[in-house]
Amino acid sequence: MKRQVAKKETIDAEIVDLRAFCLVVDLGSITAAAKTLGETKGSVSRRITRLEHALGVELLRRSPRRVQATEDGLAYRMRVGRALELLEDANVAVQQARARPSxxxxxxxxxxxxxxxxxxxxxxxxxxxxxxxxxxxxxxxxxxxxxxxxxxxxxxxxxxxxxxLIAHRLQHIEVGLFAAPAYLRKHGPVRRPADLEAHRLLLSQTTRGHATIALEARDSRERAEIRVRAAISASDFSFCREVALAGAGIALVPEVNVRSDLDAKRLVPVLKDHAISGGAPLYLVHPGTxxxxxxxxxxxxxxxxxxxxxxxxxxxx
The missing domain is CATH 3.40.190.10 (Periplasmic binding protein-like II)
Structure with a gap:
């Protein structure tokens, strides 16, 4: 349905007249408003007079020492200010929508x-x-x-x-245990969580080389917490991945870090029938403007x- 604006609810006023009025009220001075607009004091005064005649309402009280908004003028300033802000937002939105990202x-x-x-x-x-x-x-x-x-x-x-800030959830980062096939052939398979205690673990975020790994069986939901010692610990997952590729142990890292290695069979999952705690959602965050x-x-x-x-x-x- 086409929306129309009734003519009786509008007046013939230029945007610059409305801006000039708002500036005079905000600055409390026609001279200061004229300087901001780059116009003469007389030009701004005529804009205000023209606006008052169009409305049939006195907006400002003028005296030799100061200019002050009337009660009607203050109310009009609030509403006109919101309208001008919306108009500016609309202009910026259209301009940015057409702008080529650079x-x-x-x-x-x-x-x-x-x-x-x-x-x-x-x-x-x-x-x-x-x-x-x-x-x-x-x-x-x-x-x-x-x-x-x-x-x-x-x-x-x-x-x-x-x-x-505004956050968009991209995915959930799953954490898992991964090892090179050569390491498992040499040191034996891991069939249950307790077997981890006999293996060389490659971990990040340890406390003096020790950590607790919490696991939950995917079929029975049975939980287990295993206290392990890190054979090698590091401050980032990429280092643990590289050491695992070298066959030095079982790395506890996010699955996304080793996806290509899994596809190429350079690494294989360990205890893949268990979910391991430590994962977290991944968010993209940007300003909320x-x-x-x-x-x-x-x-x-x-x-x-x-x-x-x-x-x-x-x-x-």
């Missing part, structure tokens, strides 16, 4: 996930958006968007703090399409 895009992610997930996706993104310069900041530190000039962040976490810059919107949509979750916003955090 500029420098700064993205942060955990080191391991950056290598395993973002590295292959970055190639396709750079080819599709050649006018965007993509900078990847790979770190385990939780960088602040404003302080570190971050545009987009990938965060693997069980929960997100409340904030003005009403109109995202085209470069951020392009990167967000590209990853949402890649993960098959386009159009689904998970949370604010």
């Amino acid at each position: 500029g420098h895009l700064r993205v942060t992610a955990p080191f391991d996930l950056g290598l395993s997930i973002l590295a292959p996706l970055s190639a396709g993104f750079a080819e599709r958006f050649p006018e965007i310069s993509l900078e990847m900041v790979l770190t385990e530190a939780l960088l602040d968007f404003d302080a570190h000039q971050i545009d987009v962040a990938l965060r693997a976490t069980a929960s997100l703090p409340d904030s003005s 009403r109109f995202l810059p085209p470069k951020i919107r392009a990167f967000r949509d590209y990853l949402l399409d890649a993960f098959g979750v386009r159009g689904r916003r998970e949370a604010s955090g």
